[in-house]
Amino acid sequence: MASSSTNARLTNPPPHLLSTPRPSPTSVANLRLPAADFPLLFKSNLFSSAELSSLRIRSVPVPVVFSDRRLLRSMKSSNVYVASDSMETEIGSQKLAKNPSLICAPVMADSVDKMVVETCKAQDLGADLVEIRLDSLKEFNPLEDLKIIIQKSPLPTLFTYRPKWEGGQYEGDEKERLDVLRLAMELGAEYIDVELQVASEFIKSIKGKKPANFRVIVSSHNYESTPSVEDLNDLALRIQQSGADIVKIATTAVDIIDVARMFHLTSNAQVPTIGLVMGERGLMSRILCSKFGGYLTFGTIESGKVSAPGQPTIKELLDLYNFRRIGPDTKVYGIIGKPVSHSKSPIIHNQAFKSVDFDGVYVHLLVDDLASFLKTYSSSDFAGFSCTIPHKEAALKCCDEVDPLAKSIGAVNTILRRQSDGKLLGYNTDCIGSISAIEDGLRRSSDPSSVPSSSSSPLAGKTVVVIGAGGAGKALAYGAKEKGAKVVIANRTYERALELAEAIGGRALALKDLDNFHPEDGMVLANTTSMGMQPNVNETPISKDALKHYALVFDAVYTPRITRLLREAEECGAITVSGSEMFVRQAYEQFEIFTGLPAPKELYWQIMSKY
Numbered sequence: 006m007a008s009s010s011t012n013a014r015l016t017n018p019p020p021h022l023l024s025t026p027r028p029s030p031t032s033v034a035n036l037r038l039p040a041a042d043f044p045l046l047f048k049s050n051l052f053s054s055a056e057l058s059s060l061r062i063r064s065v066p067v068p069v070v071f072s073d074r075r076l077l078r079s080m081k082s083s084n085v086y087v088a089s090d091s092m093e094t095e096i097g098s099q100k101l102a103k104n105p106s107l108i109c110a111p112v113m114a115d116s117v118d119k120m121v122v123e124t125c126k127a128q129d130l131g132a133d134l135v136e137i138r139l140d141s142l143k144e145f146n147p148l149e150d151l152k153i154i155i156q157k158s159p160l161p162t163l164f165t166y167r168p169k170w171e172g173g174q175y176e177g178d179e180k181e182r183l184d185v186l187r188l189a190m191e192l193g194a195e196y197i198d199v200e201l202q203v204a205s206e207f208i209k210s211i212k213g214k215k216p217a218n219f220r221v222i223v224s225s226h227n228y229e230s231t232p233s234v235e236d237l238n239d240l241a242l243r244i245q246q247s248g249a250d251i252v253k254i255a256t257t258a259v260d261i262i263d264v265a266r267m268f269h270l271t272s273n274a275q276v277p278t279i280g281l282v283m284g285e286r287g288l289m290s291r292i293l294c295s296k297f298g299g300y301l302t303f304g305t306i307e308s309g310k311v312s313a314p315g316q317p318t319i320k321e322l323l324d325l326y327n328f329r330r331i332g333p334d335t336k337v338y339g340i341i342g343k344p345v346s347h348s349k350s351p352i353i354h355n356q357a358f359k360s361v362d363f364d365g366v367y368v369h370l371l372v373d374d375l376a377s378f379l380k381t382y383s384s385s386d387f388a389g390f391s392c393t394i395p396h397k398e399a400a401l402k403c404c405d406e407v408d409p410l411a412k413s414i415g416a417v418n419t420i421l422r423r424q425s426d427g428k429l430l431g432y433n434t435d436c437i438g439s440i441s442a443i444e445d446g447l448r449r450s451s452d453p454s455s456v457p458s459s460s461s462s463p464l465a466g467k468t469v470v471v472i473g474a475g476g477a478g479k480a481l482a483y484g485a486k487e488k489g490a491k492v493v494i495a496n497r498t499y500e501r502a503l504e505l506a507e508a509i510g511g512r513a514l515a516l517k518d519l520d521n522f523h524p525e526d527g528m529v530l531a532n533t534t535s536m537g538m539q540p541n542v543n544e545t546p547i548s549k550d551a552l553k554h555y556a557l558v559f560d561a562v563y564t565p566r567i568t569r570l571l572r573e574a575e576e577c578g579a580i581t582v583s584g585s586e587m588f589v590r591q592a593y594e595q596f597e598i599f600t601g602l603p604a605p606k607e608l609y610w611q612i613m614s615k616y
């Protein structure tokens with residue numbers, strides 16, 4: 006009972022990417038499509054509409070696939086799909102194959118010549134197809150210009166002529182707009198995109214005229230939010246009913262948890278579906294398509310030249326996130342923070358994963374509420390996280406089990422999901438990362454008095470002034486105290502400085518008193534606040550004059566690598582240790598926790614030396 010596969014794809018999938026049904030990203034058990042629970046396929050000639058209605062489809066925990074579109078009219082449900090002849094569906098032998106996702110480069114230019122140049126760039130960068138945004142052209146002679154673009158584009162073409170009312174730039178006559186799309190089809194375009202509002206009429210008008218390898222994408226855009234799972238499914242169903250070959254739904258992420266609903270849609274879809282969530286909080290929807298069954302993602306040719314908010318570049322998809330390595334079984338890791346886009350963790354972890362052939366992808370996760378994020382992405386697919394500002398203390402509370410060191414510090418920067426029972430385990434790798442970086446800095450020092458003996462820590466007996474009492478501050482203060490240092494905590498919120506000082510047995514200082522604090526010379530200063538971090542590169546937590554009392558100055562900030570604090574400390578003659586030294590060390594500790602494999606430390610140093 007297999008339907009024929011006419012899904013001629015543009016790339017040959019590597020064997021490991023040939024998919025079984027996508028795992029669900031949510032914790033809701035009945036939203037899952039595990040390997041054993043296959044969609045129910047109803048052949049239209051076996052059941053009447055009335056019989057099917059009585060099935061109460063909404064209570065069926067797996068998707069229900071109809072081989073006949075007619076039946077849907079009486080079966081409006083969020084769990085119903087129509088089997089399309091454009092994908093391989095074989096129920097019974099438990100085979101439901103979907104191909105890996107494609108990368109589509111949006112091409113927006115004001116002239117046809119520029120568009121052609123862009124299509125060549127897209128090919129060079131590694132895209133699979135180009136979306137020609139006709140509404141960006143200043144002058145447009147449809148017959149001539151479409152021919153040129155189709156003939157000269159080295160990649161398959163998708164034509165979109167987006168009207169203002171759907172977020173595009175076209176303001177002219179509707180009939181003319183749709184005539185242009187029909188013409189693109191006749192001239193050999195592989196795809197056209199038409200908006201749901203006009204799709205039924207349009208598709209009727211091309212009935213019987215569609216070339217064999219031509220597909221209609223019917224799209225719907227929501228620039229404000231992401232609807233519920235049920236509403237998304239209903240929308241997908243309406244799009245299918247319009248006669249779409251490919252469903253496209255683009256919504257907006259108000260919170261990163263919105264993306265789970267889109268993953269649910271694409272992972273359960275029985276027709277090719279493009280499901281993308283716009284905005285920075287929706288970024289992972291654009292990266293994880295091959296894992297969760299999305300037909301394609303958009304990758305821009307140049308950074309910032311986006312056709313919708315949140316699109317990564319083709320280069321980022323391919324080189325940073327290793328898009329072609331992602332498949333249904335790939336485990337998802339990521340850096341949880343707010344802000345988070347500056348983080349270099351995805352660069353180093355993804356390269357490290359690739360170097361040891363570990364099936365994982367590491368993404369940026371802009372998270373507002375850690376508890377709701379972890380509750381939503383609670384499946385084993387989401388296997389581990391790094392935590393940065395402002396979530397390290399909340400992470401401690403969210404973990405089921407916390408490593409004793411992290412518990413003592415009071416902050417978790419690494420979360421591992423134990424695969425056997427799904428429990429969240431919390432660790433702290435900031436402590437070892439920052440302390441070993443400072444110790445190595447002191448050992449490199451030409452001042453012999455800073456190295457008490459080869460066996461003990463060069464921090465022993467030193468006064469270490471820690472600026473900040475957040476996650477990194479706690480880790481560093483705790484570690485320095487353990488090494489025998491006299492620890493002073495200076496923090497913007499004095500109460501937090503006091504609390505930390507009391508916890509570790511140190512002294513507290515208000516940040517405003519830091520400039521006048523110099524009980525001795527040769528102290529160690531460690532900034533663990535975000536002051537001086539991009540974009541606030543002119544900020545510094547202490548006056549240059551006060552830096553003369555310090556033998557070594559460490560800055561946890563690593564973007565930029567040389568902060569104003571480090572520059573001024575160097576000018577004052579102090580040894581400086583950059584946050585990137587800590588970053589590499591804490592990162593390779595995380596790699597070992599995530600993968601259980603020895604970290605490729607040399608590679609980590611090599612990668613970070615470029616930044």
Ligand SMILES: NC(=O)c1ccc[n+]([C@@H]2O[C@H](COP(=O)([O-])OP(=O)(O)OC[C@H]3O[C@@H](n4cnc5c(N)ncnc54)[C@H](OP(=O)(O)O)[C@@H]3O)[C@@H](O)[C@H]2O)c1
Nearest residue numbers: 394395473474475476477497498533534535561584587588
């Ligand atoms: N190099 C690395 O590997 C590494 C690792 C971890 C962290 N870091 C960096 O360390 C910094 C802190 O991270 P975290 O995770 O510890 O963050 P966190 O837990 O949110 O703590 C932030 C700390 O910075 C202080 N702070 C924030 N903005 C400030 C401002 N404008 N003026 C004065 N103080 C300010 C806060 O003071 P209040 O208590 O008054 O709010 C708090 O003490 C970040 O820049 C992060 O990128 C680097």
